[in-house]
Every structure is written in structure tokens, then in C-alpha cells.
Amino acid sequence: MPTKRTNHWPALCPVADKRFDVYEFATYIPPAGGISHYTVAGLPSSRSRALVQKRKPMDNVAAAVAASPSPGSLLLPGLLTLLVAWAGYHAVERFWLRPQRLSRALRSQGLGGTEYRFPAGDLTENARLNAEVRSRPMPPCHDVVPRVMPHLLNTVKEHGNICITWFGPVPRVIIGEAELVRDILSNKFGHFGKFTNKRLGKLLALGLASIEGEKWAKHRRILNPAFHLEKLKLMMPAFSTCCTELIDRWESKLAGSEGPYEVDIWPEFQNLTGDVISHTAFGSSFMEGRRIFQLQGEQAERLIKAFQYMYIPGFLFFPTPNNRRMKEINQEIEGILRGMIKKRESLIEKGEASGNDLLGLLLQSIMNSGKGSLSMSTEDVIEECKLFYFAGMETTSVLLTWTLVLLSMHPEWQDRARKEVLSVFGSDKPSFDVPNLHLVYQVTMILYEVLRLYPPAVTLNRRTFKEMQLGSIQYPAGVILELPIILIHHNTDIWGKDAHEFKPERFAEGISKASNDRPAFFPFGWGPRICIGQNFALLEAKMALSMILQRFEFQLSPTYTHAPYTIITLHPQHGAQIILKKL
Numbered sequence: 001m002p003t004k005r006t007n008h009w010p011a012l013c014p015v016a017d018k019r020f021d022v023y024e025f026a027t028y029i030p031p032a033g034g035i036s037h038y039t040v041a042g043l044p045s046s047r048s049r050a051l052v053q054k055r056k057p058m059d060n061v062a063a064a065v066a067a068s069p070s071p072g073s074l075l076l077p078g079l080l081t082l083l084v085a086w087a088g089y090h091a092v093e094r095f096w097l098r099p100q101r102l103s104r105a106l107r108s109q110g111l112g113g114t115e116y117r118f119p120a121g122d123l124t125e126n127a128r129l130n131a132e133v134r135s136r137p138m139p140p141c142h143d144v145v146p147r148v149m150p151h152l153l154n155t156v157k158e159h160g161n162i163c164i165t166w167f168g169p170v171p172r173v174i175i176g177e178a179e180l181v182r183d184i185l186s187n188k189f190g191h192f193g194k195f196t197n198k199r200l201g202k203l204l205a206l207g208l209a210s211i212e213g214e215k216w217a218k219h220r221r222i223l224n225p226a227f228h229l230e231k232l233k234l235m236m237p238a239f240s241t242c243c244t245e246l247i248d249r250w251e252s253k254l255a256g257s258e259g260p261y262e263v264d265i266w267p268e269f270q271n272l273t274g275d276v277i278s279h280t281a282f283g284s285s286f287m288e289g290r291r292i293f294q295l296q297g298e299q300a301e302r303l304i305k306a307f308q309y310m311y312i313p314g315f316l317f318f319p320t321p322n323n324r325r326m327k328e329i330n331q332e333i334e335g336i337l338r339g340m341i342k343k344r345e346s347l348i349e350k351g352e353a354s355g356n357d358l359l360g361l362l363l364q365s366i367m368n369s370g371k372g373s374l375s376m377s378t379e380d381v382i383e384e385c386k387l388f389y390f391a392g393m394e395t396t397s398v399l400l401t402w403t404l405v406l407l408s409m410h411p412e413w414q415d416r417a418r419k420e421v422l423s424v425f426g427s428d429k430p431s432f433d434v435p436n437l438h439l440v441y442q443v444t445m446i447l448y449e450v451l452r453l454y455p456p457a458v459t460l461n462r463r464t465f466k467e468m469q470l471g472s473i474q475y476p477a478g479v480i481l482e483l484p485i486i487l488i489h490h491n492t493d494i495w496g497k498d499a500h501e502f503k504p505e506r507f508a509e510g511i512s513k514a515s516n517d518r519p520a521f522f523p524f525g526w527g528p529r530i531c532i533g534q535n536f537a538l539l540e541a542k543m544a545l546s547m548i549l550q551r552f553e554f555q556l557s558p559t560y561t562h563a564p565y566t567i568i569t570l571h572p573q574h575g576a577q578i579i580l581k582k583l
């Protein structure tokens with residue numbers, strides 16, 4: 001029997017007097033002998049049947065040809081239907097079925113944790129708790145985890161050191177045991193891969209820190225020589241020049257002010273480490289470098305805003321003001337870097353020296369490793385340079401800032417460090433040639449203790465790419481493992497009852513003897529992916545700290561508020577105001 005159709009989808013009808021619904025577009029095959037089973041638009045069905053029957057056979061053929069939708073017009077709605085069905089299936093799978101499946105697999109092995117909440121998981125609660133703790137300062141002590149990671153701490157208190165939380169629809173298991181963190185970070189086969197959102201990462205820095213497998217091994221081999229101690233020694237003059245500029249500036253401010261001088265060291269150290277990385281990475285002019293790190297600072301804040309919505313597929317493509325600005329910033333940074341790299345390559349082509357800065361050493365290393373599979377593209381070099389900037393500047397300025405804050409809170413350690421520096425270098429410029437490197441024990445212990453209590457990278461992430469056994473739990477593929485460095489650094493079972501206290505002497509016999517569960521000190525990560533720039537950072541920090549101790553005494557300003565919080569790394573929320581006095 002012919003089916004009657006109503007005209008409920010006129011817009012896509014290809015023939016003026018014929019209307020089809022979606023289903024017909026997808027399935028229509030003209031029946032032999034005409035089109036009598038369709039109604040004529042606008043006429044009652046009996047009249048329309050009469051009209052059709054009055055037509056001659058040839059008319060019917062012509063009408064059938066005219067009414068047959070072309071293959072192209074059938075294709076589009078068909079594809080749309082398939083697309084909607086496919087997207088619907090994936091949304092249900094991603095936001096409901098998979099979270100349920102993974103949750104069952106983990107809970108059936110005895111893991112506790114928060115329940116999945118559609119669609120953002122714990123992100124909303126995490127943001128709420130962060131906003132709450134950030135609205136008030138904390139007492140001037142070092143028990144900072146409740147302020148820095150309130151959601152993580154609450155979950156661990158309730159469910160134990162290994163427990164489930166939710167990053168959007170993806171389970172994120174907290175691994176709060178030092179031994180398991182070591183196992184994960186030591187894995188050489190990449191089974192616990194980096195958890196990087198490539199699109200988001202590209203906006204700040206990808207490079208070595210976020211690539212995997214062969215490509216990572218190749219880049220690490222090329223970059224390693226640039227960070228050897230003998231190459232770092234060649235960068236000492238640049239470290240020293242930048243530190244001298246900072247000291248001279250502070251001295252002239254002090255000279256111009258009556259009595260002590262108050263300074264917010266947080267932006268000062270950001271400028272210092274940005275300046276150092278500009279010189280040591282690119283030998284470039286200060287202003288060119290400064291523009292990059294100003295832009296990267298803004299980018300980091302914008303990325304944090306965007307991060308909350310990353311579970312929404314395609315979120316970065318939404319033309320929000322934040323997304324648009326992030327793309328602009330990235331283009332500007334990449335433009336500056338591309339210019340610097342081109343200039344350097346053309347100098348090398350003309351036979352001029354490649355330079356002793358990181359870029360020169362990197363380009364040299366690429367040339368030494370030969371072209372072909374071992375070489376790196378310009379785009380790769382740009383990503384590595386962006387990473388030098390971010391990793392080199394951000395983390396070391398955080399370390400220096402907390403060091404001065406803590407030495408202001410603990411003046412007895414400030415005195416001990418100063419005595420040591422003066423006894424090793426007198427009033428000469430500190431030189432950290434290899435023998436001297438180990439002479440400043442107290443300074444080294446202080447830096448380690450600051451890195452323990454205030455690690456710039458508070459947490460690391462990995463992801464299971466296939467089913468993996470870890471401890472007594474079998475983790476399915478697709479689980480994020482969160483390695484909360486700061487939590488482990490503050491664990492009283494590992495560091496003793498005084499874990500929240502500033503006691504550099506715990507490192508007197510080295511890192512491995514400082515904790516019960518050895519080693520449990522991960523400020524630079526661990527295993528094959530350990531920070532390539534750790535010697536660079538420690539040398540820079542020792543140089544800056546020694547020069548400051550030689551010239552100034554410092555204490556916290558009454559305007560200082562103790563408020564550590566994370567903007568990717570561990571920042572002082574309200575700055576770090578200290579009062580300087582000339583020695």
C-alpha cells in the first residue's frame with residue numbers, strides 16, 4: 001500500500017511540488033510504474049491520486065525523472081544522519097559507558113575514590129575548593145598542601161594514598177606512594193606515557209617534555225650535550241652578568257631610598273631568569289627575549305582558564321576571546337623564534353661559529369648528528385626553544401623566590417649560608433667551576449629543602465596506554481596516573497614528624513639519606529625523563545643566591561602574605577615582598 005507523507009521537511013525538498021522526509025531521502029528508490037505513492041503537495045490525498053492517474057504514461061515518466069532526487073542530494077542528508085549517530089554514540093561512550101567501565105575495573109580491585117560526576121568529573125569541585133582556599137591567606141608555616149591541592153588532599157585523607165579522582169570523564173588515579181612513583185617514572189618502555197593535550201600544549205611549549213618513543217630518544221640525544229657541565233661552564237659569564245645587573249639595580253634603589261628598601265622579588269626573579277635564559281639560550285637581545293617571556297606568562301594564565309573546559313571535545317576551536325588571544329600569543333612567540341633561528345642558521349651557513357648558547361649548541365648537535373632521520377625540523381627547534389623559555393625561566397624563578405622567602409623566615413639559615421659564601425668566595429664574583437661547585441654545602445642543602453617543601457612542579461602526570469600492573473592493581477588502558485610530588489615531599493611517614501618544617505640539615509648526608517623511603521625526592525622528576533636542565537637551574541640558583549648573600553641582608557616585609565598557589569608552577573599568590581638592607 002502506498003504510504004502517505006506529510007510536508008514536515010520542506011526546506012531540503014529538491015522538487016517544488018514534492019516533499020520528502022529525512023527517511024525518504026536516505027532510502028528512496030523510484031518504484032517501477034510511477035510515483036503514485038507520494039502525495040502532491042498542498043492537495044488532499046484523493047485529489048492528488050486522481051491528478052496522478054489522469055497523467056499519460058510519458059507524463060508519468062517525465063514526472064518520475066523530475067521527482068527523483070539526484071544522488072548528490074541523497075548523499076548529504078544521509079551523511080548527516082550517520083554523522084549525528086556517530087557523534088551521539090561517541091559522546092555516550094566517552095561521557096558515560098567508558099567512565100562506568102573503567103570505574104568498575106578499578107573499584108573491583110579495591111580502589112576507593114570519588115564517584116564520576118557527568119560531565120566534568122571532579123574539575124568543578126576542584127575549581128570551587130581552589131577558589132575557596134585562595135580567598136584567604138594561610139599562616140606563615142610550610143604545611144602548604146591544604147592550600148595548594150585541597151581537593152587532592154581531601155580525597156587522599158578519605159580514600160587513602162592510592163585512590164580515584166576524575167579529570168572530566170577520565171579516571172585520574174592518585175599515586176601517593178614514593179615507591180610506585182619511582183616505578184612509574186623509571187619505566188623505560190613508555191608504557192606509562194606522558195599525558196599531554198597536544199593542542200593545548202602547543203600553545204605554550206611542547207618539545208622534549210611532551211614527545212614520546214623514538215622521537216623523544218632522538219631529541220634527548222641531540223639536546224643532552226648542551227646541558228653537560230662543561231658546556232654550562234661556558235654559560236657562567238652570562239649567568240654572572242644578569243645577576244650583576246639585578247644586584248646593581250637593587251643597590252642603586254637602596255642608595256636612593258632612606259633606610260631599607262622593599263622589593264617584590266617575584267617579578268624581579270622572573271625578569272632575572274628570563275634574562276638568563278634569553279642570553280644562555282639565544283644570546284639574544286634582552287628586549288626580544290623579554291617579549292617572549294612576557295607573552296608566555298600571559299599564556300600560562302590563559303591556559304589555566306582553558307584547562308577547566310578541556311573535557312569538552314573541540315573546546316579550543318570555540319572562538320572565545322581567551323582562545324583567540326592564546327592563538328595570537330602563540331603566533332607572535334613562534335614568529336620571534338623563527339626569526340632568531342633563521343638568523344642563526346644563515347650565520348652557520350656562512351661558516352660563522354654557531355655560538356655557545358643553547359640554540360647554537362642545539363643547531364651544532366643537529367649538524368653533528370647528520371641530516372636525515374636524526375635531524376630536527378625548524379618546527380621541532382621552535383618547540384624546543386619555547387620549552388627552554390618556559391621550563392628555564394618559570395621553574396628557576398619559583399625556586400629563587402621561595403628560597404629568599406624561607407631564608408627570611410629562618411634568619412639563622414640565612415646567616416649560615418652567608419658565612420659559607422663569604423668563606424668560599426670572599427667578596428669576589430662567585431665562580432662555579434667544577435671544584436667550587438661542591439664547596440657551598442649549606443647553600444645546596446638549603447636549595448634542596450626549598451625544593452622539597454615548595455617543589456615548582458607540584459605534580460606530574462602519566463597515562464596508561466595499555467593494561468599495566470602497578471603494585472597490586474591492574475590498571476586498564478586510558479587511566480591517568482597523578483604523581484603528587486608535593487604530597488610525597490610532605491609525607492610524615494617518609495620525612496619524619498618534622499616533615500612540614502624547614503630543616504636543610506636533613507640533606508647533610510645527601511639526598512638518599514634524607515628520607516626513610518629512599519629516595520623520595522622528586523623535584524626534577526625521576527628516571528629517563530628526569531629534568532635535562534637540573535644542573536643549569538641549580539647553578540643559576542647558586543650563583544644568584546651567593547651574590548645576593550654577599551651584598552644584602554633580607555627579611556619579610558609586613559606587607560607579605562604567605563599564599564602559595566599553582567599557576568602551572570607554584571607561585572606566590574600575592575607576590576613576595578622582602579626588605580633589603582645593605583651589608
Ligand code: HEM
Pocket residue numbers: 208209210220387388391392393395396399455456457460461522523524525526528529530531532533534536537
Ligand atoms: C628549579 C628548576 C626546575 C625544576 C624544578 C624542573 C622540573 C622538571 C621536572 C619535574 C621534569 C620532569 C617532568 C616529567 O617527568 O613529566 C622536568 C623536565 C624537563 N625540564 Fe626541567 N625543571 C627545572 C629547570 C629546567 C631548566 C632550567 C630547563 C632548561 C633550560 C629545563 C628543561 C626541562 C626539559 C627539556 C624537560 C623534559 C625532559 C624530558 O622529558 O626528557 N628544566 N623538569
